[in-house]
Amino acid sequence: MLSKSAEYALRATIYIALKGSVDNKLGIDEIATAIDSPQYFTAKIMQLLTKNNRVVSSVRGPNGGFYLTDAARKLPVRAVLEAVGEDGIITKCVLGLKECSESRPCPMHEQYRSIKVQLKQMFEKTTIQSLAEETGKGKLVINNRLVKKK
């Protein structure tokens, strides 16, 4: 469905939204540990997310790290996918034809049409902030470790 890059990018962004802030920036080691991802690879992906401050903000040096601005929190999840070059999932044809359109539909287009719309809406109407909020309040998980019992 999504590439590893996209998966890590989404998990990392959600974690940063949940635990970080301007005065509590998160280090790459903490992030990678929290979301069960390979640290150095995740660092590379963060570079894509921070390019031009598009999604994630960062500062170097002591007490540096990653955080999200208020504006970034309002971005749709799709922004994360775009940052890692993975938004094909909401644009491409299931059968891999160059174009997906009503005027040139593939055999699965009819069946897929509505699903594609819903995928699109899921990634465009859901904001980073709303995902983080859900995660904060619930029993939602963002890594592969066992859920802690109370």
Place this chain on the structure above:
Amino acid sequence: MLSKSAEYALRATIYIALKGSVDNKLGIDEIATAIDSPQYFTAKIMQLLTKNNRVVSSVRGPNGGFYLTDAARKLPVRAVLEAVGEDGIITKCVLGLKECSESRPCPMHEQYRSIKVQLKQMFEKTTIQSLAEETGKGKLVINNRLVKKK
């Protein structure tokens, strides 16, 4: 969304269902040309589809080629995905967690739940035959060439 292998497998299978039969077996060169796919690579994929006659049937030698049995025509599209080892799309978590379940939901699970069900149904309720029929009667396309004008 899907791998190239899966895309070619689906396009090839649909084409064979549409144009082939026991007494009109299709050669790999014809198939690859028809669906705009690299011939040798497609041949490899056909080997996966014909393993144990799971989806596609084949015979070698003069007048040999690929075709579908009546039983195969009734298979769900999912069978093609399984043959190429690509059915993760209907089983895995969007965020790449090891498990996708109600008891251990990721932050996107709630939003994705219904889409996942629909994807599953699309691949399980649609048969190879029904796709071929749609393709046969309509203006549906299965390659990247321009649609012929009448």
Place this chain on the structure above:
DNA sequence: ATAAATAAAGACAAGTATATCCTTTTATCT
């Protein structure tokens, strides 16, 4: 039986994604 056609199988090449490590830059603190 021999020849020819065709898929199957195997070996390899190229490209892309994933992962790790090392060096450089920048910011902070003393």
Place this chain on the structure above:
DNA sequence: AGATAAAAGGATATACTTGTCTTTATTTAT
């Protein structure tokens, strides 16, 4: 100013996917 902490950037390694080519096995037709 100097030391230190942290991300950014670059170089490299590994694995997987995609694509090509050659050889082998099998079937059919002559």
